[in-house]
Amino acid sequence: MSKPARLPWKHEPSFREALKIPRGFRLADLDPASTPGFQGGKADGSRALAAGEAELDDLQERLHAQATAGAPEAVLLILQAMDTAGKGGIVRHVAGLVDPQGLQITAFKAPTDEERSHDFLWRIRRALPRPGRIGIFDRSHYEDVLVVRVNDLAPRAVWSKRYAAINAFEREVVGTRITPVKVMLHLSREEQQKRLLERLERPDKQWKYNPGDVDARTRWEAYMEAYQAVFDRTSTREAPWHVVPADRKWYARLAVQRLLIEHLREVAPRWPAPSFDPEVERQRVLES
Amino acid sequence: MSKPARLPWKHEPSFREALKIPRGFRLADLDPASTPGFQGGKADGSRALAAGEAELDDLQERLHAQATAGAPEAVLLILQAMDTAGKGGIVRHVAGLVDPQGLQITAFKAPTDEERSHDFLWRIRRALPRPGRIGIFDRSHYEDVLVVRVNDLAPRAVWSKRYAAINAFEREVVGTRITPVKVMLHLSREEQQKRLLERLERPDKQWKYNPGDVDARTRWEAYMEAYQAVFDRTSTREAPWHVVPADRKWYARLAVQRLLIEHLREVAPRWPAPSFDPEVERQRVLES
Numbered sequence: 001m002s003k004p005a006r007l008p009w010k011h012e013p014s015f016r017e018a019l020k021i022p023r024g025f026r027l028a029d030l031d032p033a034s035t036p037g038f039q040g041g042k043a044d045g046s047r048a049l050a051a052g053e054a055e056l057d058d059l060q061e062r063l064h065a066q067a068t069a070g071a072p073e074a075v076l077l078i079l080q081a082m083d084t085a086g087k088g089g090i091v092r093h094v095a096g097l098v099d100p101q102g103l104q105i106t107a108f109k110a111p112t113d114e115e116r117s118h119d120f121l122w123r124i125r126r127a128l129p130r131p132g133r134i135g136i137f138d139r140s141h142y143e144d145v146l147v148v149r150v151n152d153l154a155p156r157a158v159w160s161k162r163y164a165a166i167n168a169f170e171r172e173v174v175g176t177r178i179t180p181v182k183v184m185l186h187l188s189r190e191e192q193q194k195r196l197l198e199r200l201e202r203p204d205k206q207w208k209y210n211p212g213d214v215d216a217r218t219r220w221e222a223y224m225e226a227y228q229a230v231f232d233r234t235s236t237r238e239a240p241w242h243v244v245p246a247d248r249k250w251y252a253r254l255a256v257q258r259l260l261i262e263h264l265r266e267v268a269p270r271w272p273a274p275s276f277d278p279e280v281e282r283q284r285v286l287e288s
Numbered sequence: 289m290s291k292p293a294r295l296p297w298k299h300e301p302s303f304r305e306a307l308k309i310p311r312g313f314r315l316a317d318l319d320p321a322s323t324p325g326f327q328g329g330k331a332d333g334s335r336a337l338a339a340g341e342a343e344l345d346d347l348q349e350r351l352h353a354q355a356t357a358g359a360p361e362a363v364l365l366i367l368q369a370m371d372t373a374g375k376g377g378i379v380r381h382v383a384g385l386v387d388p389q390g391l392q393i394t395a396f397k398a399p400t401d402e403e404r405s406h407d408f409l410w411r412i413r414r415a416l417p418r419p420g421r422i423g424i425f426d427r428s429h430y431e432d433v434l435v436v437r438v439n440d441l442a443p444r445a446v447w448s449k450r451y452a453a454i455n456a457f458e459r460e461v462v463g464t465r466i467t468p469v470k471v472m473l474h475l476s477r478e479e480q481q482k483r484l485l486e487r488l489e490r491p492d493k494q495w496k497y498n499p500g501d502v503d504a505r506t507r508w509e510a511y512m513e514a515y516q517a518v519f520d521r522t523s524t525r526e527a528p529w530h531v532v533p534a535d536r537k538w539y540a541r542l543a544v545q546r547l548l549i550e551h552l553r554e555v556a557p558r559w560p561a562p563s564f565d566p567e568v569e570r571q572r573v574l575e576s
Binding site: 061065066068069088091092095096099100101103105107138193196197200203204206207208209211214217218271272274276278281282284285286288 | 349353354356357376379380383384387388389391393395426481484485488491492494495496497499502505506559560562564566569570572573574576
């Protein structure tokens with residue numbers, strides 16, 4: 001069994017409070033190299049990340065356990081970001097440290113013909129986490145108001161109605177006891193350039209490079225405007241957005257880990273009471 | 289990037305050779321507390337497991353990478369065992385150490401009504417790993433000749449034809465470049481009793497206990513006969529069975545890790561050649 005983590009801070013900061021976007025939030029005002037809610041540097045950040053592993057692990061196992069007894073709760077981490085911002089690293093180094101049997105990861109690519117023939121939320125609904133799971137969306141329904149808007153993949157009349165549809169959908173999701181944790185990893189254009197160049201230099205990273213990434217770079221401002229519209233229109237009380245500065249990978253990983261822990265604490269999953277009499281079962285096992 | 293592991297042995301043993309069942313194999317002759325292919329004790333085993341992580345990680349990432357460039361190869365770990373033998377721990381502590389985005393885990397329970405309305409291999413086919421993935425079956429189509437046979441859930445005329453159907457199916461699977469790694473975790477009846485009692489004692493483990501597990505215990509010999517029939521009839525050249533003694537958890541984890549590594553080495557996944565000119569792309573990134 002995992003023990004509660006001993007944290008490297010005396011008064012634990014609330015990353016949720018530090019990262020949830022306030023009313024009137026302007027993305028342009030947030031420094032992608034900043035570390036809201038955290039005073040230390042990279043080494044402190046790695047220590048804090050390691051210190052949180054056991055608690056996240058324990059919370060995930062309780063979430064899973066209580067679902068086997070019928071509890072409906074699940075958690076859904078929604079990750080949105082420009083390329084190279086570190087979504088994959090977060091799935092690997094944050095979520096990847098809990099039991100993989102408790103994860104339900106979906107990477108949304110350009111929709112298939114079948115997906116395109118349905119409403120944009122069709123494939124999203126199908127990927128919602130089952131009770132007890134931590135779902136992870138690597139990209140999400142927000143692409144339908146981001147890449148679609150920036151590249152005119154649908155008329156304005158179509159995508160402009162989607163913000164309200166998303167809010168209604170997420171309200172419904174919350175109603176089924178799925179806790180959404182919406183995270184945008186905020187990367188600077190300069191840091192992205194460095195990371196793309198690094199991918200091109202390393203034979204073991206080249207496969208992650210996609211020439212299309214440069215096209216998105218040339219529309220950077222349009223993307224930032226589209227993200228701003230997302231924040232203005234879809235950060236609700238039930239499902240607020242968190243913007244995580246992502247130029248420092250160690251900070252982004254720590255921040256997302258803490259966001260998961262803080263949300264899971266609120267879900268407060270508990271070991272389920274047994275549906276059998278343990279003493280009777282003990283005798284049965286001993287006699288078998 | 290992960291570096292090749294430095295192993296704690298001078299001459300690396302082949303777990304594949306040590307664990308692949310030989311012609312005429314008798315399950316009853318294999319000691320569940322033995323450690324075939326490994327000389328050391330628990331501490332050595334943990335060191336060896338840690339030493340293998342980086343290589344498994346690297347092989348998994350290459351497998352995933354080459355699939356993005358169209359390579360069809362995948363690996364499928366099929367885990368069968370009596371309850372408490374440690375399947376979940378292996379998924380968590382062996383497979384769970386690679387990138388969860390590269391795993392495709394399916395736990396097969398008693399079939400649903402829909403699944404039951406199809407051929408027994410229908411749900412199995414749907415769960416086969418995509419190219420680049422390490423698929424894991426926590427139980428599998430073998431339940432259709434194990435629990436079904438032991439509990440008379442289908443007439444003998446039905447289940448007795450399934451061995452040949454399984455062999456044909458697995459031949460087909462191998463033909464699509466999925467490498468099956470079939471593993472039975474071999475637990476002793478005494479060790480299972482200890483583990484069931486432990487589950488009953490710990491509030492954080494009770495939820496894993498199922499009164500039905502005792503019923504299976506009372507049919508232990510019938511299960512062992514059913515497993516023996518599986519080995520006699522479905523251990524083929526393309527898809528042989530490996531029987532892993534499982535009374536020592538550390539050994540079972542190490543053995544399955546080494547089996548995965550040895551099979552992946554044979555798949556020999558490689559970083560794909562870029563489909564673009566890296567120098568041209570470097571210029572594009574620099575100018576963007």
